[in-house]
Every structure is written in C-alpha cells, then in structure tokens.
Amino acid sequence: MSNFVELSIAKAINAGLRKCMQENPKVLMFGEDVAQLGGVFRVTEGLHAEFGDKQIFNSPIAESGIVGTAIGLAMRGYRPVAEIQFDGFIFPAFDQIVTQLAKLQNRSEGYTPMPVVIRVPYGGGIGAVEHHSESPEAYFAHTAGLRVISPSNPNDAYWMIQQAIASNDPVMFFEPKRRYWQKGPVNLDEPPMGPYQARVLRDGTQVTIATYGPMVAVALQAAEIAAAEGMSIEVIDLRSISPIDFDTIVNSVKKTGRLIVAHEDSTFVSISSEVAARIAEEAFYHLEAPVLRVGGFDVPYPAAKLEEVFLPDADRILEAVDRSLAY
Amino acid sequence: MVQLLTPDGEYGVAKQWSEYAQYIDKLTEADFLKFYRDMARMRRFDKEAEALQRQGQLGLWIPAVGQEAAQIGSGYGVGHNDHIFPSYREHGVAITHGIDLMSILKMLRGVNHGGWNPEETRFHLYAIVLGSQVLHATGYAMGVKMDGKVGNGDIENDLAVISYFGDGATAEGDISESFLFAAINHSPIVFFCQNNQWAISSPVTSQTKVPLYQRGAGFGVPGIRIDGNDILASYAVTAKHMDEAREGAGPFLIEALTYRMGAHTTSDDPTKYRDAAEVEYWKARDPLLRFETFLRRQGIAQDFFDEVAEAGEKLSTEIREATFALPAPPVEHMFKYVYSEPHPLIEEQLAWLHKYEAGFGEAAHE
Numbered sequence: 001m002s003n004f005v006e007l008s009i010a011k012a013i014n015a016g017l018r019k020c021m022q023e024n025p026k027v028l029m030f031g032e033d034v035a036q037l038g039g040v041f042r043v044t045e046g047l048h049a050e051f052g053d054k055q056i057f058n059s060p061i062a063e064s065g066i067v068g069t070a071i072g073l074a075m076r077g078y079r080p081v082a083e084i085q086f087d088g089f090i091f092p093a094f095d096q097i098v099t100q101l102a103k104l105q106n107r108s109e110g111y112t113p114m115p116v117v118i119r120v121p122y123g124g125g126i127g128a129v130e131h132h133s134e135s136p137e138a139y140f141a142h143t144a145g146l147r148v149i150s151p152s153n154p155n156d157a158y159w160m161i162q163q164a165i166a167s168n169d170p171v172m173f174f175e176p177k178r179r180y181w182q183k184g185p186v187n188l189d190e191p192p193m194g195p196y197q198a199r200v201l202r203d204g205t206q207v208t209i210a211t212y213g214p215m216v217a218v219a220l221q222a223a224e225i226a227a228a229e230g231m232s233i234e235v236i237d238l239r240s241i242s243p244i245d246f247d248t249i250v251n252s253v254k255k256t257g258r259l260i261v262a263h264e265d266s267t268f269v270s271i272s273s274e275v276a277a278r279i280a281e282e283a284f285y286h287l288e289a290p291v292l293r294v295g296g297f298d299v300p301y302p303a304a305k306l307e308e309v310f311l312p313d314a315d316r317i318l319e320a321v322d323r324s325l326a327y
Numbered sequence: 328m329v330q331l332l333t334p335d336g337e338y339g340v341a342k343q344w345s346e347y348a349q350y351i352d353k354l355t356e357a358d359f360l361k362f363y364r365d366m367a368r369m370r371r372f373d374k375e376a377e378a379l380q381r382q383g384q385l386g387l388w389i390p391a392v393g394q395e396a397a398q399i400g401s402g403y404g405v406g407h408n409d410h411i412f413p414s415y416r417e418h419g420v421a422i423t424h425g426i427d428l429m430s431i432l433k434m435l436r437g438v439n440h441g442g443w444n445p446e447e448t449r450f451h452l453y454a455i456v457l458g459s460q461v462l463h464a465t466g467y468a469m470g471v472k473m474d475g476k477v478g479n480g481d482i483e484n485d486l487a488v489i490s491y492f493g494d495g496a497t498a499e500g501d502i503s504e505s506f507l508f509a510a511i512n513h514s515p516i517v518f519f520c521q522n523n524q525w526a527i528s529s530p531v532t533s534q535t536k537v538p539l540y541q542r543g544a545g546f547g548v549p550g551i552r553i554d555g556n557d558i559l560a561s562y563a564v565t566a567k568h569m570d571e572a573r574e575g576a577g578p579f580l581i582e583a584l585t586y587r588m589g590a591h592t593t594s595d596d597p598t599k600y601r602d603a604a605e606v607e608y609w610k611a612r613d614p615l616l617r618f619e620t621f622l623r624r625q626g627i628a629q630d631f632f633d634e635v636a637e638a639g640e641k642l643s644t645e646i647r648e649a650t651f652a653l654p655a656p657p658v659e660h661m662f663k664y665v666y667s668e669p670h671p672l673i674e675e676q677l678a679w680l681h682k683y684e685a686g687f688g689e690a691a692h693e
Contacts, residue, residue, distance in 0.1 A: 059508075060504070060507055062500075062504045062508070064462065064501055065462060065501070065504035065507065065508050067462075068462025068466060068501060068504065068505075069462055069463075069465055069466030069508050070466060072463040072464060072467035073466045073467070073470045075445070075451070075463060075467050075470075076466070076467050076469075076471065077470070078470055078473070092500070095459070096459065096462065099459060100459050103440075104452075105664055105665070105666070106664045107441045107442075108441060108442065108445060108452055108664075109439065109442035109663075109664050110663075110664045111442075111443075111444045111445060111446065112446075112452075113667045145666065168667040168668060169667050243670055243671050243672055246671075
C-alpha cells in the first residue's frame with residue numbers, strides 16, 4: 001500500500017523541496033524573501049528553520065543576479081533552485097536564462113551541465129496589480145536548452161519539483177499560483193510518471209481538450225458541464241510544455257477527431273500555436289474539425305476588475321467545443 | 328595609480344606601494360623571462376590571428392594588442408587552484424593558464440563556441456554577452472565559500488575567483504549586481520577591469536562618470552587603479568588581492584588602465600572615431616617595449632630576445648598550419664550538447680536531417 005497524504009499544491013512543492021534538500025546538501029533554495037518569510041506564497045515556509053542559511057537564503061532584489069549566481073553555483077557543483085517571486089518579474093533575468101543558462105551545456109560541449117531549477121509562480125486569477133498575473137512560459141518554451149514544466153495538482157507538484165531538481169538540464173518550473181491552495185492526495189512513495197509526459201485526466205470520445213497548469217481545473221469543469229449535456233470530452237494535462245508529449249495528444253485525436261488547446265497565455269505565438277501546427281501535421285486525416293484555441297486575449301494582462309473577462313473560463317471552452325462539433 | 332615600472336622601463340616603488348613590491352621581490356630572473364616570453368607570444372599570436380582573419384581563414388578576430396601586460400601579469404598573479412572567468416579578449420590570460428590557443432581560434436573560425444573543460448582548466452569559457460560571466464564568477468565564489476575553501480591558510484586547497492571584463496561592460500547591470508552579491512556574501516573574488524579606453528567606438532567617458540576603480544565602493548567593494556601597461560604592477564596587485572581574497576578578505580576591484588591599440592574586432596575601423604595622436608601617445612607606452620627595456624637594463628642579453636623572436640616565427644607557422652587543418656564539425660555537433668538527457672525534438676530533427684541529407688545521395692558529400 002502506498003503512503004498517501006492530503007496536501008495543497010503549495011505544501012506539496014514545499015514537501016518535495018524539503019525531501020531534495022534533506023537528501024542532498026548541494027540542493028540550494030534562494031530568491032527574494034524565501035528564507036524566514038517562506039516566500040510571498042509561503043511555498044518555502046519552514047525550510048529555513050530546518051536547513052538554515054547554508055541551504056536556503058534570501059537574495060537581493062536583482063533577478064539577473066539571482067539566475068547569474070545560480071549558474072555560477074551550478075558550475076561549482078551545487079543544484080540551485082531559484083525562486084522568481086512573480087511571473088512578471090522574470091524579465092530582468094531573461095538574458096541570463098536565455099543566453100547563459102540555456103546555452104552553457106551546449107557552449108561547453110557537455111562539460112558544464114546546468115542542473116538549475118527556476119521556480120516561477122505564474123498566471124492570473126488572484127486580483128493582483130500589474131505584472132503579478134502573467135503567463136510567460138512560451139518565451140522559455142521557445143528557447144532550446146531549457147525544459148519547461150508545470151504541475152496542475154498536488155501529486156504532480158510534489159514529484160515534478162523533485163524530478164526537476166534531479167535533472168541535469170535547466171528546468172523552468174511554472175507553478176499555477178491561483179491553484180496553490182488546491183488540495184489533493186499525494187503519493188509519497190512513487191512518482192506517477194516522468195516529468196515530460198502528458199496525462200489523460202478524463203476519458204472522452206467526442207472532443208479532446210489539451211491544457212496545462214491553472215487551466216486544467218477549468219477544462220475538467222467544462223468537461224463535467226458538457227457531460228451533463230450528453231457530450232463526451234477527453235481532457236489531457238500536458239504537464240510539460242517543453243518538450244511536449246505530442247504522442248499522447250495524437251492518440252487522443254485519433255479517437256475524438258477534435259482538439260481544443262487552452263491556456264491563460266495570449267494565444268498569438270503560444271503553446272497552443274505549436275500544438276495546433278503539430279497536430280495538423282501529424283493527425284491531419286484524423287481531424288474532423290480544425291484545431292481550436294482558447295486563451296487570453298492578445299492584450300497586456302488587464303487590471304484585476306477585468307481579469308475574469310480575460311481568463312478563459314468553462315463557458316469559453318464550451319463555446320469552442322460547440323464550434324468544433326459544428327464542423 | 329599603482330605603477331612599479333615607468334613607461335621608460337625604470338623600476339621604482341613609491342612608498343605607499345611597498346606591500347605590492349614584496350611580490351616582485353620574490354620573483355626570479357626566470358620569472359621575468361617567462362613574463363616577457365608570454366607577452367611576446369601573445370602579441371605574435373594576435374598578429375597571426377589577425378592575418379588569418381584578413382585572409383578569410385577566421386570569421387573574426389578580437390585583437391588584444393596593447394593589453395599584454397595587463398593580461399600576462401594578472402594571469403600569473405592567479406593561483407594554481409583559482410578559477411578564472413574571462414570575457415572574450417583574454418587571450419593572454421589563457422596563455423598563462425595553459426589553454427591551447429587553437430581552442431580560441433576554433434571559436435573564431437566557427438568550428439564551435441568554446442568547448443574546453445572549464446572545471447579542469449579553471450579557465451572558464453569566453454563570454455560574448457558583456458558582464459554575463461561576472462555573475463557566474465560571483466556565484467562560483469559564493470559556492471567556494473560555502474565549500475569552506477576560504478581562509479584556512481591552506482594554499483593547496485583554498486581558492487579564489489577572478490573575473491575579467493572591460494570598461495564597456497561596467498555599464499551592464501550584471502556588473503553592478505555582481506558587486507552587490509559579492510559584497511553581501513563576502514565572497515572570495517577579484518574583479519579585474521581592463522579599461523582599454525574604448526568600447527567599440529564609444530570612449531570610456533560615455534560609460535562612466537567616476538573612475539571605474541571607484542565603481543565598487545558604493546556596493547562595499549574596495550578598488551584600486553593600476554598602470555595596466557606595467558606588467559609588474561599587474562602581476563603584484565593581482566597576486567596580492569587574490570591572496571587576500573583566498574584568505575577571506577572579501578571582494579576587490581582592480582582597474583587596469585591600458586589601451587586597445589587595434590580595433591575592437593576585425594569588423595571595425597578605429598580611424599573613424601579616434602585621433603592618431605591618441606594612438607601615438609599610447610604607442611609610447613607599449614607594454615612589451617617597456618618590459619624589454621627593463622630586462623635589457625637588468626642585463627638580459629640579445630640572445631634571449633633573438634630566441635623569443637624565433638619562437639614567435641615558429642608559433643606563427645604552427646597556428647597557421649593548425650588553422651588550415653581544422654576540420655568542420657559534423658552536423659551531429661549542432662544537436663549533441665543541447666540537452667544532457669534525451670530530448671524528443673532533438674532526436675527527431677537529427678533523424679530527419681540524416682534522412683534529408685541521404686536523399687541527395689553521393690552529391691551530399693561533394
């Protein structure tokens with residue numbers, strides 16, 4: 001019998017970090033306000049009390065410095081986990097991530113692997129001020145050398161953070177911040193699957209919805225509503241957005257013939273663009289309708305009073321389901 | 328400004344620099360000759376590389392003529408455990424730490440992006456993005472301290488880090504952030520800024536309002552300015568502050584005042600933006616001639632200089648032949664090191680490329 005506990009996503013990440021830090025003193029956790037406070041979302045709460053300054057410490061408010069020194073620490077044999085406090089604050093570090101972190105393994109012809117994890121709370125839905133609700137994952141998915149993953153539930157959160165830390169490649173770990181408090185069972189004994197595999201969360205026969213991170217709960221809700229109306233929807237949690245597990249999507253589309261890709265990020269040149277292009281190429285003769293996309297509008301993330309309009313909800317997904325079925 | 332050797336090659340120590348002169352007192356004649364040999368080697372290498380670029384054998388060359396004293400001197404001031412994070416012009420520092428010069432030419436011929444082992448050589452890869460490497464050096468130094476490798480009085484095991492950058496790079500935020508992180512963590516690191524007066528076509532006055540050696544002070548990083556064309560000052564000041572960093576004194580900034588005699592790279596024409604008179608002024612301060620004058624005064628015979636000139640000719644021939652012989656990398660090289668663990672896109676695209684190329688049959692190899 002496996003050992004299950006009920007945890008929130010935030011607590012599950014915390015537990016995963018704790019396990020890695022216990023098992024390997026070279027695992028370091030740092031970023032803005034992550035030590036005594038436990039981070040603004042309390043994801044690292046209690047870790048400083050347990051591990052002290054040697055393994056977890058506050059960084060100056062300088063994101064390029066946080067990532068740049070993480071790279072140097074990795075060169076020295078450490079396994080740094082750096083927290084970027086909010087999605088919209090990652091851009092001062094964009095250069096270090098894209099020109100250095102992603103490329104050093106390549107530049108050094110394998111001599112300098114980069115076992116660095118960048119943790120980023122991302123996405124909207126918390127009524128925040130500007131720059132606190134963004135979805136910048138596509139910028140990083142576009143960059144060769146990085147791996148980009150995002151859990152949607154506590155069990156994945158617990159295991160995927162550990163898998164990210166174990167990876168010798170740099171991993172951008174996007175945490176769905178509006179789901180931090182969502183609880184669920186965590187299997188403490190064995191990981192559910194590899195970190196780069198998609199998972200079919202709900203079986204269906206008529207339409208496939210592929211999504212990730214904070215939108216997984218929305219897609220499941222849409223599937224539930226549709227089921228009440230007699231429609232059968234399959235839901236796939238991509239889990240990894242670089243690489244993307246296309247095989248799982250293709251297999252689903254072979255069954256349903258219809259695909260909708262959903263995310264919070266603006267749709268123009270986004271993860272859904274890539275999935276749509278790829279599925280058109282690989283499953284052309286299985287498609288009964290064009291791949292449809294449901295995402296944020298192509299505007300800057302709006303002021304909080306409008307975020308409910310910006311963020312796709314179950315109705316927006318169902319509208320796409322109707323359009324797909326109308327073909 | 329710390330100067331131990333006047334532009335006329337006269338050795339003299341002002342009272343306030345006597346602590347640096349102690350490092351010179353420990354040098355032997357063999358050390359002096361090694362310094363000169365390597366400065367001459369660096370210049371010969373540079374001239375040959377520039378010629379190779381002009382003949383289309385290299386895509387680009389990044390000359391460092393005029394900066395021989397700053398680089399060879401400080402390179403020898405770095406200890407045998409210490410780690411070095413260069414920018415892209417540190418050919419001289421590379422020479423002092425045994426980097427195969429062909430590794431540098433390989434990059435500029437377009438064969439690879441670096442590819443030597445930074446951990447083994449302790450000379451990390453060239454960094455093209457200005458200032459990026461200084462944060463890596465700072466993080467590395469943080470790790471050295473966490474490892475407990477500082478301040479044990481154990482020269483065999485303790486180590487410090489040095490990072491090289493130019494005057495232009497100091498404008499980058501990464502340099503300021505490096506000073507801050509290093510100061511807060513009291514890290515074992517020396518920041519070595521070669522102020523060669525020009526960032527491509529922009530004079531140093533367009534990068535800074537205060538002398539660069541003072542730039543660290545507000546962050547808690549003390550600094551000093553040295554005559555970067557004086558190899559003895561460059562050696563002694565680097566050696567002393569690396570020793571101190573290793574002993575736990577925290578970060579330090581050295582600004583070496585020097586001059587880029589040539590272009591920024593072979594893509595540029597310095598006659599468009601600087602006066603011939605300025606170049607003449609610095610020609611009179613040539614670091615190699617200065618040290619040669621010093622050595623001749625010390626009684627070093629002509630035979631030695633003849634021998635160095637001969638070695639230069641040999642080096643030229645060697646690197647010329649080795650450059651011609653450099654093979655182009657196989658196509659797999661582009662895919663091989665992107666990730667350290669298997670990645671489906673890489674595997675898929677490499678397989679596609681092989682198939683695509685095979686489609687041309689024998690013609691693909693012509």
